[in-house]
Amino acid sequence: MNAQxxxxxxxxxxFLGSGKTTLIRHVIERAGGRRLALIVNEFGDVGVDGDILKSCGAADCPEDAIVELANGCLCCTVADDFLPAIEALTRGDRRPDHIIVETSGLALPKPLIKAFDWPDVRARLTIDGVIAVVDAAAVAAGRFADDPEAVLAQRQDDPLVDHDNPLEEVYEDQLLxxxxxxxxKADLLSAEELAQVSGDIxxxxxxxxxxxPTSEGEIAPEVLLGIAAAAEDDLSSRPSHHDGLGDHDHDDFSTFAVEIGAASDPDSLIARLKAVAExxxxxxxxxxxxxxxxxxxxLVQGVGGRFRHAFDRPWPSGPRRSALVVIGEKGIDETAIRAALA
Structure with a gap:
């Protein structure tokens, strides 16, 4: 039924801020004539990652070959969002040589992998590989690990308390x-720290x-593309914390967008953002x-208390909208954060 x-x-x-968009940008800028198409999924109301990728101006991946899905999590909306996006990218004369899907930082990859076993998808697509991008500095700092002393204190107060760590579960599901x-971000660690993190993973x-290991997402496209894993045929070797639990949601996390006025200078802005984040x-x-x-x-990018900023392109015509996406665990004080950023 499918001759091609x-x-x-x-x-x-x-995970959030690991460097997925930077890595993909390097790939599309060095596609070497390979026609690429992108599906970019974001957990937030402001399409930052898609905008960054569209600003590349790469001939092998023009803007009309980039589909943005700002639905929060592609792993939860495969039928509603992923399949129509695939239809849009593969119809017509410009059939891509390779499709790259960037999931949101809170997405579980396994439900998306399972979608490739659907007959209509399997007939046209195969998963060349699943790439997990890891923030080495965040792992070394214990961002995804439980604090043993805190867990012990909780257990002493209430032996029945739920000790699930949602950050750790998402991070581990992505690795698995x-x-x-x-x-x-290997450049942020010493050689000993890097060896420890790499060995633990x-x-x-x-x-x-x-x-x-890499820095700034700099990795040759031939390392990422051409793995030929056919992951849809290999689901059993990719366990998940959520296997058998049915639908997956993101009630453990909150996100909102904050519009702010023009800042006087980048340094004072970043200092304020850093203080609020911490x-x-x-x-x-x-x-x-x-x-x-x-x-x-x-362009402002913050992961925990680490921030980077750069002027990336002229503002488009029309009113300028300064907006920041804020993502945190459930229970963060949105009112206080909005007041501090406004």
Whole structure:
């Protein structure tokens, strides 16, 4: 029924702020004539990642080959969002050579992998590989591990208390689905720390998976593309904390967008964002901000208390909207955060 060969698909997963978008941008800028298409999923109301990728201007991946899905989590909306996106990208004359799917930082990859076993999808697509991008510095700092003393104190107060760690579960599910682990931000660690993190990750995986350290998402496209894993045929070797639990939701996390006025200068803005992030234990802050008197917009990326910023492109015509996406665990004080950022 399908005379054309299957289109390979690479799924790029990884926790909030691990560097997925940066890695994909490097790939599409060095596609080498390979026609790429992208599906970008975001957990938040402001489409930051898709906008960054569209600004590349790469001939091998034009804007009309990039589909943004701002629905919160692609793993929960496969039928409603993923399948129509695939239809849009594969119809017509411009059939891509390869499709890259960037999941949101809170997405579980396994439900998406399962969708490739659906007859209509299987007939046209195959999963070339699942790439898990890891923030090496966050792992080394224990961001995804329980505090043993805190857990012990909770257990002493109430032996029946639920000790589930939602950050750890999402992070581990993303690793357990991987065919390749990209250990990003390796430059932030010492050689000893990097070896420890790399060894711990390798030891935690149920199968032998290559762990590749990198910085700034710089990795050759031929390392990421062409794995030929056919992951849809290999579900049993990709366990999940949520196997057998039915539908998956994100009640453990909250997100909201905050519109702010023009900032006077980048340094004072970043200092304020850093203080707010640390005071409220915010997982992720990202967005575009106007700097007074500057024609270009400021791209802001924050992971915990670590922030980066750069002027990325001129503002489009029309009113300038300075907006930041804030993501944290359930219970973060949205009112206080909005007041501090306003």
């Amino acid at each position: 060969p299957k289109i390979p698909v690479t799924i790029v997963t990884g 689905a991987a065919d390749l682990v990209v250990l990003n 390798a030891a935690s995986l149920p199968k032998a998976v290559r762990v590749v 005071a409220h234990d915010i997982l992720r802050i990202k967005g575009f901000v106007e700097i007074a008197g500057k024609p270009m917009r400021l």
